[in-house]
Structure formats: C-alpha cells, structure tokens
Amino acid sequence: MFTRGGRILLKSYKTEINPTPEQMQMILKTIGVCRFVYNFYLTCNRDAYEKEEKFISGMDFSKWLNNVWLKENPEYIWIKEVSSKSVKQSIMHADRSYKRFFRGQAGFPHFKKKGKSELKMYFVKTDAKVVIPCERHRIKIPTLGWVRLKEKNYLPTNPNTHLIKSGTVSYKAGRYYVSVLVDEKESVKPALGDFGLGIDLGVKNFAIVSNGKIYQNINKSVKLKGLERKLKREQRCLSRKYEDYKKRLGKGVTTKQNIQKQQLKVQKLYHRILCIRSDYINKCVSELVKTKPSYITIEDLNVSGMMKNRHLSKAIASQKFYEFRTKLEAKCRGNGIELRIVDRWYPSSRMCHACGCIRKDLKLSDRIYTCECGYHADRDCNASLNLRDAKTYKTA
Numbered sequence: 015m016f017t018r019g020g021r022i023l024l025k026s027y028k029t030e031i032n033p034t035p036e037q038m039q040m041i042l043k044t045i046g047v048c049r050f051v052y053n054f055y056l057t058c059n060r061d062a063y064e065k066e067e068k069f070i071s072g073m074d075f076s077k078w079l080n081n082v083w084l085k086e087n088p089e090y091i092w093i094k095e096v097s098s099k100s101v102k103q104s105i106m107h108a109d110r111s112y113k114r115f116f117r118g119q120a121g122f123p124h125f126k127k128k129g130k131s132e133l134k135m136y137f138v139k140t141d142a143k144v145v146i147p148c149e150r151h152r153i154k155i156p157t158l159g160w161v162r163l164k165e166k167n168y169l170p171t172n173p174n175t176h177l178i179k180s181g182t183v184s185y186k187a188g189r190y191y192v193s194v195l196v197d198e199k200e201s202v203k204p205a206l207g208d209f210g211l212g213i214d215l216g217v218k219n220f221a222i223v224s225n226g227k228i229y230q231n232i233n234k235s236v237k238l239k240g241l242e243r244k245l246k247r248e249q250r251c252l253s254r255k256y257e258d259y260k261k262r263l264g265k266g267v268t269t270k271q272n273i274q275k276q277q278l279k280v281q282k283l284y285h286r287i288l289c290i291r292s293d294y295i296n297k298c299v300s301e302l303v304k305t306k307p308s309y310i311t312i313e314d315l316n317v318s319g320m321m322k323n324r325h326l327s328k329a330i331a332s333q334k335f336y337e338f339r340t341k342l343e344a345k346c347r348g349n350g351i352e353l354r355i356v357d358r359w360y361p362s363s364r365m366c367h368a369c370g371c372i373r374k375d376l377k378l379s380d381r382i383y384t385c386e387c388g389y390h391a392d393r394d395c396n397a398s399l400n401l402r403d404a405k406t407y408k409t410a
Contacts, residue, residue: 023197023198023200024179024195024196024197024198025195025196025198026193026194026195026196027168027169027170027193027194027196028191028192028193028194029163029164029165029168029169029191029192030163030164030165030189030190030191030192031153031161031162031163031164031183031190031191031192032161032162032163032164032190033158033161033162033190037158037159037161038190040096040157040158041135041158041183041185041190042185043095043096044096044097044100044135044157044183045133045134045135045184045185046128047092047093047095047096047100047101048096048100048101048103048104048133048134048135048136049104049126049128049131049133050093051079051093051101051104051105052104052105052107052108052125052126052133053125053126054079055070055072055075055105055108055109056108056123056125058070058075059075059112069112071109072105072106072108072109072110073109075105075109076101076102076105079093079105096157097135097136097137097156097157099136099137099138099140099156100135100136100137103136104133104136108123111123129277132184132186133184134182134183134184134193135182135183135184136180136181136182137155137156137157137180137181137182137183138156138179138180138181139178139179139180140156145173145177145178146178146181146194148169148170148171148178148194149171150166150167150171151163151166153169153192153194155181155183155192158183161192163192169194170196170198175198175199176196176197176198177196177197178194178195178196178197179194179195179196179197180194180195181193181194181195186281186285187278187281187282187284187285188278188281188282189285203348203349203350204306204349204350205306206306206307206308206349206350206351207305207306207307207308208308209307209308210224210307210308210309210310210311210402211223211224211225211302211305211307211309211310211311211402212224212310212311212312212397212398212399212400212401212402212403212404213302213310213311213312213398213401214313214362214363214394214395214397214398214401215312215313215315215333215335215338216394217231217326217329217330217333218231218381218394219231219394220232220294220298220333221298221338222392222394222395222397222398223302223398224395224398224399224401224402225305226395229298231333232290232291232294233291233329233332233333237290238287238290238291241283241286241287241290242287244283245280245283245284245287248276248279248280248283249280251276252273252276252277252279252280255272255273255276256273259273291332291334292334292337295334295337295338295341296341298338299338299341299342299345300345302342302345303342303345303346303349303351306349306351307351308351308352309351309352309353309354310342310346310351310352310353310354311353311354311355311356311401311402311404311407312339312342312353312354312355312356312401313355313356313358313360313362313401314355314356314357314358315335315358316358317330317335317336343410346410347410352409353409353410354404354407354408354409354410355407355408355409355410356401356404356406356407357406357407357408360400360401360404360406361400362397362398362400362401362404363376363383363393363394363396363397363400364376365396365400366383366385366387366389366396367389367391367396367399367400367403368385368387368388368389369385369387369389371385371386371387373385376393380393381393383396
C-alpha cells in the first residue's frame, strides 16, 4: 500500500491463477528471457566498469540492446518473442539494484539463477483510454489473454472506483500468481478509541499485547512440526538422489527428471510452511487493527543481531518479525492508526511498570518480573505495558 499527499491511492492485490498449458509456457518463457536480460545487463555493466570505469544506465542499455546488439546477433532474436514491457522492466530492476548499491542501501547485485531466483512477468496498462479488464473469475493480461482466477470475487472489478495500473505474474513451487496494482478512491477511515496498545514480540510467544491478549508461536503447533519433519525427510531423499546421480554420472536409476520431481516436492513443502506463517501474521495484524486503538507501539528489533545467536537463529527467523512490522505499518496507515516505533535500546523488559525502577541483573531465563516495590508480573506482559506507555518514540 502506498500513500501520496496523505491519501491512499494505490493498493496491491495478489491471488493465484489457473492458466492453460499454452499460457504456462508463455509465462515461463517470459520469465526465462527476463532472467537472461537481467544477467546480461549486469555482465555488460561489470565489463564496462573494468574497461572504462563507466556505468551504463538502464535506459541506455535498453536502446543499445534493441537497436544495435540484436541486429548484430540475430541468433538472440527470441528476446523479441515475449512482452517488451517485461524485458524493459527487468532491465530497470537491475538498474535500481545498482543505484541502491551505489547509495549504500544494499549489497552488490547478484546474478539470477534458474530455479532459485524469483523473477516475474510484468504487464502494464499501455493506453490511457483502455483499462485492463477484470471479472469475478478471470482477468485479461496482455500477451496472455483471459486467465482464470482460483479465488473468485477477490480482485476489484469496477474500473470506475478501482483502476488496475499494472501487475506481475510469478511462478513459485508449481503455482502461478498474479499481483495487480490498483488505483483506489480514498475510503472513509473508522472512528478510533481513546486507548493505545503495546506489542512485545518474542520467541516463546509470537506477540504479547498490553490488553492481555497473547498470540502463541505458530511454529510450535502440531501441524507445522509435522510439516517440518516431512520436509526433513524429503530433503534427505533429494540429497541421496544427487549423490546417486554424481556417482553413476547419469547412467543409473536416478535421472535429472527424478531430481527435478523431488526438488518440486521440497519447494511445495517450503511454500506451504511459508503460507501458513504468513497467514497467521495476517490474522494477527487484522485482529489487532480491528480493536481500533488510537496508536500501537512496537519495538525496533535488531533482528540481524539476534540472528547471530546460533541457538536462537532458526526460531527467530521462523517468526518473521520484519513481515509482521511491514504488514502492521500498512494496516495502520490504511485505518489512520498511529504506529509508534520505540528505540531498540529502550529498557522495556528491565523496567518496572509500577515504579519505573530498572533491573540491570535481569536474565533471559527470568520469565517473571519481580520488583522491590512489590510489583509481580510476567516478563513479556510487563514489557508490553512499558511499550504502550513509552514517551520517546518515532512514528512510522
């Protein structure tokens, strides 16, 4: 969700599609061409910098590719067989990656590898008078035609109130998804209460709210534990197939097709676990926003530093704290709720909520906070109350 001038103008929707075999082939072909062009742009820029210490912008590379290089190399004319908008967008994505690296906002761009890197087929509304048609059960995508939706009545269909500006088609773990960017009219924001909420995120429990609500750790559920055990077995099977293929040099029972089938099984399990975790976060955020507080306070966690603890790194990564924060920001922005971010050095866990005394000897194993003034409470509940009443913060 994006804002412009304080008004919500653009909102994204993502849903699964059910393309025909011909459409699947076109999607995969477009994604493959985008990957090739993306890697080719990185290679040309690297070579140009080594020779002349010069950077080639995405616009200049696109003109050179279409007007010069393809004419000199007609064997690569298959680049023209897919949507030119998708090819141009992949070049501009690489251009933005380089610029983010130059500003110190990200690392050096890496090559996209087939089967491991996520790339998308981009489409856009090219004519101002023509809209991208969307019905309750299908959407018309340029170069693909009408594509059926697996979830009906999810995408907005009224072009007068919801205008589709652009979108992408992606492939992941045997499934195809469409994501569209919709220009919406500003909706009426709900009336908020005169109270606030403090949220303390943790590993034992996912989130502890100052109103007493506790969201359990979904990764400790029976369903997810069973899926992780199954994933472990399928990964071992995939490893054995790789080793068998290397020993027999492809002449034995195990072939590349068997390895690809096993890879797809592993990818589907990973994707299913990811969807369960994301769905749980969506439900938690939605339930928090529906209470209609005037503000919500969370802590600016140093997740990268927490991940350095090898005993807790897996548990912390599976909690998806960053995804929770980004989705909470979007929901608060859409409902007019103020999201307060407290500094990571704020002693929310060590401070007594009753008298304000700070315990410097508090350990991670101390789950009950006990103060000299007689205050006695759960450690995480005490932290959520301190976050709710924090006076120093910044707004998201």
